[in-house]
Amino acid sequence: xxxxxxxxRADVEEASRWLAGRVVRTPVxxxxxxxxxxxxxxxxxxxxxxxxxxxxxxxALRAVGRLAAxxxxxxxxxxxxxxxxxxxxxxxxxxxxxTVVLPxxxxxxxxxxxxxAGARVVFAGTGVxxxxxxxxxxxxxxxxxxxxxxxxxxxIAGQGTASLELIxxxxxxxxPLDALVVPVGGGGGVAGACLAAAGSGIEVYGVEPVGxxxxxxxxxxxxxxxxxxxxxxxxGLRPSCVGELPFAIVRDTLRGVVRVDDxxxxxxxxxxxxxxxxxAEPSGAAGLAGALRLPPDRDRQRTVxxxxxxxxxxxxxxxxxxxxxxxxxxxxxxAA
Amino acid sequence: xxxxxxxxRADVEEASRWLAGRVVRTPVxxxxxxxxxxxxxxxxxxxxxxxxxxxxxxxALRAVGRLAAxxxxxxxxxxxxxxxxxxxxxxxxxxxxxTVVLPxxxxxxxxxxxxxAGARVVFAGTGVxxxxxxxxxxxxxxxxxxxxxxxxxxxIAGQGTASLELIxxxxxxxxPLDALVVPVGGGGGVAGACLAAAGSGIEVYGVEPVGxxxxxxxxxxxxxxxxxxxxxxxxGLRPSCVGELPFAIVRDTLRGVVRVDDxxxxxxxxxxxxxxxxxAEPSGAAGLAGALRLPPDRDRQRTVxxxxxxxxxxxxxxxxxxxxxxxxxxxxxxAA
Numbered sequence: 001x002x003x004x005x006x007x008x009r010a011d012v013e014e015a016s017r018w019l020a021g022r023v024v025r026t027p028v029x030x031x032x033x034x035x036x037x038x039x040x041x042x043x044x045x046x047x048x049x050x051x052x053x054x055x056x057x058x059x060a061l062r063a064v065g066r067l068a069a070x071x072x073x074x075x076x077x078x079x080x081x082x083x084x085x086x087x088x089x090x091x092x093x094x095x096x097x098x099t100v101v102l103p104x105x106x107x108x109x110x111x112x113x114x115x116x117a118g119a120r121v122v123f124a125g126t127g128v129x130x131x132x133x134x135x136x137x138x139x140x141x142x143x144x145x146x147x148x149x150x151x152x153x154x155x156i157a158g159q160g161t162a163s164l165e166l167i168x169x170x171x172x173x174x175x176p177l178d179a180l181v182v183p184v185g186g187g188g189g190v191a192g193a194c195l196a197a198a199g200s201g202i203e204v205y206g207v208e209p210v211g212x213x214x215x216x217x218x219x220x221x222x223x224x225x226x227x228x229x230x231x232x233x234x235x236g237l238r239p240s241c242v243g244e245l246p247f248a249i250v251r252d253t254l255r256g257v258v259r260v261d262d263x264x265x266x267x268x269x270x271x272x273x274x275x276x277x278x279x280a281e282p283s284g285a286a287g288l289a290g291a292l293r294l295p296p297d298r299d300r301q302r303t304v305x306x307x308x309x310x311x312x313x314x315x316x317x318x319x320x321x322x323x324x325x326x327x328x329x330x331x332x333x334x335a336a
Numbered sequence: 337x338x339x340x341x342x343x344x345r346a347d348v349e350e351a352s353r354w355l356a357g358r359v360v361r362t363p364v365x366x367x368x369x370x371x372x373x374x375x376x377x378x379x380x381x382x383x384x385x386x387x388x389x390x391x392x393x394x395x396a397l398r399a400v401g402r403l404a405a406x407x408x409x410x411x412x413x414x415x416x417x418x419x420x421x422x423x424x425x426x427x428x429x430x431x432x433x434x435t436v437v438l439p440x441x442x443x444x445x446x447x448x449x450x451x452x453a454g455a456r457v458v459f460a461g462t463g464v465x466x467x468x469x470x471x472x473x474x475x476x477x478x479x480x481x482x483x484x485x486x487x488x489x490x491x492i493a494g495q496g497t498a499s500l501e502l503i504x505x506x507x508x509x510x511x512p513l514d515a516l517v518v519p520v521g522g523g524g525g526v527a528g529a530c531l532a533a534a535g536s537g538i539e540v541y542g543v544e545p546v547g548x549x550x551x552x553x554x555x556x557x558x559x560x561x562x563x564x565x566x567x568x569x570x571x572g573l574r575p576s577c578v579g580e581l582p583f584a585i586v587r588d589t590l591r592g593v594v595r596v597d598d599x600x601x602x603x604x605x606x607x608x609x610x611x612x613x614x615x616a617e618p619s620g621a622a623g624l625a626g627a628l629r630l631p632p633d634r635d636r637q638r639t640v641x642x643x644x645x646x647x648x649x650x651x652x653x654x655x656x657x658x659x660x661x662x663x664x665x666x667x668x669x670x671a672a
Binding site for chain 1: 385445609613
């Protein structure tokens, strides 16, 4: 818990070696239709096929594993969903007790998954401040540490291993990445991506929903700027402020932030489902929505990597997003 | 075209070597929820992630590749969808002209995909007899051979490579298959599975929709029995009769046929989407529906392999199958 500054690529590489065999080496998917829309070769890392249904499993396992090795017998986590589920699963795997703090309006499937993993579920309000307060109180009572969803070096390194695998697999396939696009909630994943790409020349982009753009505003201001998150179907990308550690990592290394609206996220969701045949949650599909907004290179076909961060989505939302509309059911015309 | 009898496991192994690098070695997926429902360890081969969105690509590539090597300049195929699309894609890859005969009510995405692959699309009625007649007529005119969707040794061997990979990967993971479950349309896939499993002791089961059970009736009668296919959401499993070659292969080697209804297929579809995070077409999900009907072994946990044959499904059908119902949205209670 003390390695809070100076994270480097080697931290991600070390996490990757430790996680090998503990997480799924998820496949990289492609589609000619997506390539055409993007004007680029798009490689999508299917972390929706990860244990627990999201790449949050990587950071959670890494963090819980280190705490278990240090002798802790329990852990506490708060999130809108995926991180809490991942910590619950990781704790069970290491034989630790887990308490997870969820908002009262958490997606039912995420609540079910946390409980199925053996975690104690505590509900607290609808905002991150209330959850953090409850989590810290529980930590004081029990002595069990809180694993933050993004402001934690092991979580950042763990999340970064998804980007590292994508970078490696793209290189091995003879199509090394020119750019890497990652959706941004609290910034753990994009910070991990910046670490994984350090020194490679790969341009890393973050993607934020319109009105949930704390990172974009923070980069412009040079200091962290909180926002009152606007409504979006990408419920995992609504933290009110980018994390302190992630911001320290990305402020000088991130190439830029792309803002996408719900229509673009929904179109990307449909493309992922109909073209790649996998289910991404809207927060996961947001990365592809951002990649479709990058300007194509006139001189050559670039290779763009996208981390499809997760696939935990309610059945009713799938039905809503796939329901026939007046036009454009399969997502044609998505490119900006 | 003359090797029409006496197919053996070596034909599948040879096809597998030839297809290596030409098709995706698709991943094997698992879910604790599905294992629990099945009372078995269930390994699902995600052929919905195959080029062209279905395992039909394997047989089509193998058949077209051999015809190209023999000097043919064009091919003809008829099907309700996936086989035609696969032949179109395979022909383009080998530089051959493709003409595909589809029913007038073919799924629009399948028509689009065939055309996008450069095929000439000809529509003919709604039944297989009309399509076969038109395909044979076109073959007589052009001299280009017809590649049948299942009554063709290279198609059978090619489809069998999906089963062979699943058998190999399960063994490598330390969980060798006890049983293998494959949906049955014309029987090419299940015949390939029987060849791939020959001599291994693995029990192979076919799955047919209720009322589309030509194979089950044929096995009972000892001769091929056509049916008037009942309506089903599994549109790929509605041929009126099991193929001659497939029947000759499976009649003495198949352990049995499981009949499933549309509710069971729909529940399996939802399980695949929400638990495995991949999109199967109902015909593909039928394999899982059948696996959930196999009686669990009381003495030990068996390992059951399922080929998720394809993922080409209309957006509107996805919306319909995922729409909230009175209960059971996530597919609990599927097991028989």
